[in-house]
Amino acid sequence: MYEGPIQDLIDELSRLPGIGPRGASRIAFYLLDAPEEDVFALADTLRKVKESSRFCEVCFNISQDERCRVCRDPRRDRSILCVVEESKDVVAIERTNEFRGLYHVLGGSISPIDGRGPSDLHTRELFTRLADGEVQEVILATDPDTQGEATASYLSRMLRDFGVRVTRPASGLPVGGDLEYADQVTLGRAFEGRQTMFEPSTAGL
Structure with a gap:
């Protein structure tokens, strides 16, 4: 001391x-x-x-303005939304140059042991963003650990009523790891080979 x-x-x-x-x-x-x-x-x-520093009013990524540079970019594909836990995950995915859609930062993951449930994350704002039908695919890119898997499972169930395709990055990512520490090649291939968790029904269309 x-x-x-x-x-x-x-x-x-x-x-x-x-x-x-x-x-x-x-x-x-x-x-x-x-x-x-x-x-x-x-x-x-x-x-x-x-x-x-502040959080983007749309996606909750770190930003110096009301909207982050990704949300302001008109060249981004607005039909694909990637859901991540933290802003650092956005940086990791952007480095791969494999994803050209938009993001939604949850602000953490579901963790009962830490007293953090869905209502403590930006889940309500996520569902609001999907209401207009512009988004056709949601990629659940939460960390491949226990909390991240629980968060992805919860969101997959909740998104079934929105008529969107729900996918998850392929299993090239190490189980129990963080997106932040995955190398660019592994993370890029995981996005390229993402797996479908739920497909919207086309019955009646």
């Missing part, structure tokens, strides 16, 4: 995902030894991120 602000900094850094007490100590002492202008620049950047 250290005294004063340095311990406060270690405690705050330890709260970040993937950083334990030892890693937090290394970062804290690195910042302590770094030039003053570099530390102040980092603090200023953190402040600007909180002040200027």
Whole structure:
């Protein structure tokens, strides 16, 4: 245990995902030894991120404007909607250059152990986006782990009444992994070979 602000900094850094007490100590002492202008620049950047960043009013991706660059792009295919858990998943998929549709960011996954259910995600907004019939396919690109699979299963059931094709990226993705860490080739092929979870009925048409 250290005294004063340095311990406060270690405690705050330890709260970040993937950083334990030892890693937090290394970062804290690195910042302590770094030039003053570099530390102040980092603090200023953190402040600007909180002040200027917002969520897209349509898809809930991170954006500096009311609508993100994907939603503003008229060249995107508006008949295909890719549902992901977090904004970082949008970045991972965009890197593949295999997907030209739109996105919907849920803001997490269903996780009863964490007290997070469907109502805690942007599911209602998703269903609202599907109401006008423009979207013909929904890709459920949640992470291939327990929470992601539960979320995809729930959404697949709920989407049966919307008359859309529901697909899921192929199983080239490692089970229990995150989209964020999948390499571009694997993720691109997973989208290219996505599997159908539900097809809308054409009876009576």
